[in-house]
Amino acid sequence: MSRTLRILGTLAVIATVASCAAVLGLKQKIKRRPFEHRAHVLKGINCGTCHVGVTKAGETGKDHLPGTAKCMSCHKKPHNTSDCRNCHGSAFARERVAMARKYLRFKHSSHMPRVKGNCVRCHSDVAKKSMTLLPRMATCFNCHPHKDQFKVRNCNNCHINLPEGGMRPSSHVVHDSNFVRRHGTEAAGNRDLCSTCHGQKFCAQCHGVTTATLPARMYFDRTMKVSVHRANFFARHAFEARGRPGLCSTCHQTSFCADCHADRGVSAVTPFARGGRSQHGAGWVGLPGTPNRHGRAARTNPIECASCHGGSGEALCIGCHKVGGIGGNPHPPGYSSRLRKHRDLPCRLCHGLVP
Amino acid sequence: MIRACLTAGLALACALGVADTARADPYRLRGDALLSTQPNVGLLVLQAQDQFRPWLNAEAMIWAGAGEDNSTDALVIFVRARDPLNRGEIQVGRMVLATGAVRPVHIDGVFVRANSPWGTRVEVFGGAPVVPEFGDRTADWLAGTRVSHKLEHVGTAGVSFLYRQDQGLRSDQEVGLDASTQPKKWLSITGTAAYDLLNPGIADSRLTAAAFSKKLRGEVFAARRSPSRLLPATSLFSALGDFPSDEVGVSGRWRAAPRLDVTATAIARTVGNDTGADLSCRALLRLDELGKGSIAFDIRRAQIPATEWTGVRLTGRLPVRKKVVLATELELVVPDDSGGRGKVWPWALGAVRYAISPRWTAAFAVEASASAQFSHEVNALFRLSSRWESLK
Numbered sequence: 001m002s003r004t005l006r007i008l009g010t011l012a013v014i015a016t017v018a019s020c021a022a023v024l025g026l027k028q029k030i031k032r033r034p035f036e037h038r039a040h041v042l043k044g045i046n047c048g049t050c051h052v053g054v055t056k057a058g059e060t061g062k063d064h065l066p067g068t069a070k071c072m073s074c075h076k077k078p079h080n081t082s083d084c085r086n087c088h089g090s091a092f093a094r095e096r097v098a099m100a101r102k103y104l105r106f107k108h109s110s111h112m113p114r115v116k117g118n119c120v121r122c123h124s125d126v127a128k129k130s131m132t133l134l135p136r137m138a139t140c141f142n143c144h145p146h147k148d149q150f151k152v153r154n155c156n157n158c159h160i161n162l163p164e165g166g167m168r169p170s171s172h173v174v175h176d177s178n179f180v181r182r183h184g185t186e187a188a189g190n191r192d193l194c195s196t197c198h199g200q201k202f203c204a205q206c207h208g209v210t211t212a213t214l215p216a217r218m219y220f221d222r223t224m225k226v227s228v229h230r231a232n233f234f235a236r237h238a239f240e241a242r243g244r245p246g247l248c249s250t251c252h253q254t255s256f257c258a259d260c261h262a263d264r265g266v267s268a269v270t271p272f273a274r275g276g277r278s279q280h281g282a283g284w285v286g287l288p289g290t291p292n293r294h295g296r297a298a299r300t301n302p303i304e305c306a307s308c309h310g311g312s313g314e315a316l317c318i319g320c321h322k323v324g325g326i327g328g329n330p331h332p333p334g335y336s337s338r339l340r341k342h343r344d345l346p347c348r349l350c351h352g353l354v355p
Numbered sequence: 356m357i358r359a360c361l362t363a364g365l366a367l368a369c370a371l372g373v374a375d376t377a378r379a380d381p382y383r384l385r386g387d388a389l390l391s392t393q394p395n396v397g398l399l400v401l402q403a404q405d406q407f408r409p410w411l412n413a414e415a416m417i418w419a420g421a422g423e424d425n426s427t428d429a430l431v432i433f434v435r436a437r438d439p440l441n442r443g444e445i446q447v448g449r450m451v452l453a454t455g456a457v458r459p460v461h462i463d464g465v466f467v468r469a470n471s472p473w474g475t476r477v478e479v480f481g482g483a484p485v486v487p488e489f490g491d492r493t494a495d496w497l498a499g500t501r502v503s504h505k506l507e508h509v510g511t512a513g514v515s516f517l518y519r520q521d522q523g524l525r526s527d528q529e530v531g532l533d534a535s536t537q538p539k540k541w542l543s544i545t546g547t548a549a550y551d552l553l554n555p556g557i558a559d560s561r562l563t564a565a566a567f568s569k570k571l572r573g574e575v576f577a578a579r580r581s582p583s584r585l586l587p588a589t590s591l592f593s594a595l596g597d598f599p600s601d602e603v604g605v606s607g608r609w610r611a612a613p614r615l616d617v618t619a620t621a622i623a624r625t626v627g628n629d630t631g632a633d634l635s636c637r638a639l640l641r642l643d644e645l646g647k648g649s650i651a652f653d654i655r656r657a658q659i660p661a662t663e664w665t666g667v668r669l670t671g672r673l674p675v676r677k678k679v680v681l682a683t684e685l686e687l688v689v690p691d692d693s694g695g696r697g698k699v700w701p702w703a704l705g706a707v708r709y710a711i712s713p714r715w716t717a718a719f720a721v722e723a724s725a726s727a728q729f730s731h732e733v734n735a736l737f738r739l740s741s742r743w744e745s746l747k
Contacts, residue, residue, distance in 0.1 A: 025613030332596030
């Protein structure tokens with residue numbers, strides 16, 4: 001390999017690594033640098049000099065962040081002509097301020113007299129070159145314990161529309177990794193904690209019996225939203241159901257499957273004359289001693305059987321498996337049930353109804 | 356349907372009427388209209404949420420127009436009153452209840468909770484199971500309870516019970532145990548177990564232990580599920596006995612770079628006498644510091660006998676202008692044995708969302724797919740949303 005090729009190859013690798021670093025956020029295109037608050041304070045510049053009017057700010061209105069014009073009132077000769085905020089102060093911090101303006105009830109005007117004009121009493125991170133300068137919630141609690149509101153999970157005194165405000169919990173209920181898998185276990189003992197952010201309609205969109213359409217279908221443009229039924233779930237639902245027996249029935253009634261299968265002609269209750277067809281191949285059902293796969297399949301995933309043969313379709317099983325029938329006893333060894341043999345369903349179907 | 360409309364209308368009228376006298380309280384209304392070409396349906400969803408007083412709130416979600424008969428139904432519609440000192444609450448209406456380890460239920464009924472000062476909590480609920488479109492449910496009812504105790508800095512443990520009757524016959528009777536603890540700041544352990552009392556045995560049990568830091572999160576989990584015990588006891592298939600489905604797995608999330616998260620899950624599972632694995636990996640790359648634009652790539656391999664398949668998915672969201680967001684989702688499923696219904700099942704969606712105003716949003720999408728059910732399918736979706744809030 002010639003020296004030129006080696007040099008070109010090395011340059012290509014460096015360029016690739018550099019671009020990857022930028023994409024991954026390892027190397028910022030614009031250096032993320034916290035604003036030099038400390039340097040300004042040491043120069044004796046009062047916060048209100050740059051954040052004009054913030055001391056009288058109410059719950060709504062502009063965010064009081066200084067622009068280039070304000071900087072140039074002191075820095076007469078800037079080192080370039082671009083917006084100062086491109087390099088000084090992070091976009092993230094500004095976005096947090098905008099979010100706070102929108103989703104928090106807070107008045108600087110009522111707080112300033114209490115802290116006697118000392119902004120650092122709350123904005124203590126100014127000296128630490130922190131990326132975000134919003135006081136932590138714990139800082140608020142120094143003066144406002146909000147014990148009563150916490151007790152009743154009433155966040156609306158300070159937070160506006162908590163779920164949309166992007167204020168997510170930082171404790172063990174943080175919704176990262178595969179939260180969908182474990183949300184039921186987490187919610188089991190923390191119902192009221194979940195309801196701090198999630199209304200009933202949030203649960204009902206998936207767990208509701210009368211759900212018209214799933215969130216993944218309704219909000220089709222939110223493609224990053226994690227959901228069990230994303231994309232072409234319809235195509236792979238049989239795989240998902242077979243691979244995790246019983247999981248579907250934690251939300252769906254068996255009638256949910258049976259109704260849809262009947263409509264599509266893949267149900268025991270759909271006559272062949274109306275297009276009904278069997279999903280089972282040869283060797284599925286046979287006399288004792290012949291290939292007979294259905295019994296094992298039914299014990300492995302009875303819910304799959306019920307999705308087509310549930311309700312009136314059960315008659316097909318009873319024909320052979322009733323007491324004295326050629327199908328024999330369908331119960332496993334050691335089977336016990338608290339149901340009454342001659343009174344309750346499904347026992348009486350095979351054992352007979354005794355008045 | 357008429358009953359559903361009347362109930363929904365009455366509740367909304369009450370909500371709007373009361374809210375009018377409390378203008379300073381949070382008040383949200385949202386309407387979404389969805390049009391789809393395949394199946395050829397239109398759907399209107401109305402949501403209302405209000406907090407009239409700190410101790411009283413209401414929620415409703417009603418949809419109309421889906422299906423062949425243009426039916427209307429309520430998903431959620433209830434009023435909740437809470438004691439200002441959190442000694443209890445009462446909730447009346449249509450609601451979903453996930454109370455302890457027993458299965459979630461969707462009921463028309465009442466939920467009551469009482470808290471004691473020393474950490475014991477009692478929850479009781481009862482009513483009629485929801486049937487779509489207010490269908491017939493003669494002699495159907497259910498009732499349940501949960502008693503739990505919370506120890507500060509230790510955790511919570513609870514016992515729950517559910518009883519359900521279907522057409523006058525016992526269909527579900529189960530008792531559940533749930534517990535959660537966080538012994539260390541970085542460690543959380545939660546578990547639930549439901550025991551079927553009609554066909555005695557564990558119906559569903561899950562245990563998860565998670566350890567986490569800023570960059571890493573690791574989980575170990577196990578579950579046992581007995582499919583026949585999850586069926587109503589009135590079903591013939593609940594009397595067959597079953598092979599419980601067991602699974603153990605590990606899952607991890609690694610913040611590989613400031614904008615890159617990688618999540619991987621490996622599960623070993625037994626179904627009957629068969630043992631298999633379910634492996635998945637997801638990488639999420641945020642395209643900007645705030646994560647407004649992002650790309651995710653998923654790959655999954657399910658290796659359970661008779662259900663072996665491999666799938667990949669690519670999802671993306673890209674704000675192109677302040678008001679326009681482009682989104683896409685592509686999925687490719689390759690079944691090991693498709694039964695002669697296509698070797699590959701592709702699915703693709705392209706969507707665009709436009710914020711007409713702070714209140715109005717429109718979204719349009721085209722999706723195309725080929726699968727075992729359809730050799731090819733093209734579908735168009737359109738949604739118009741309006742949101743109105745009075746939050747100050």
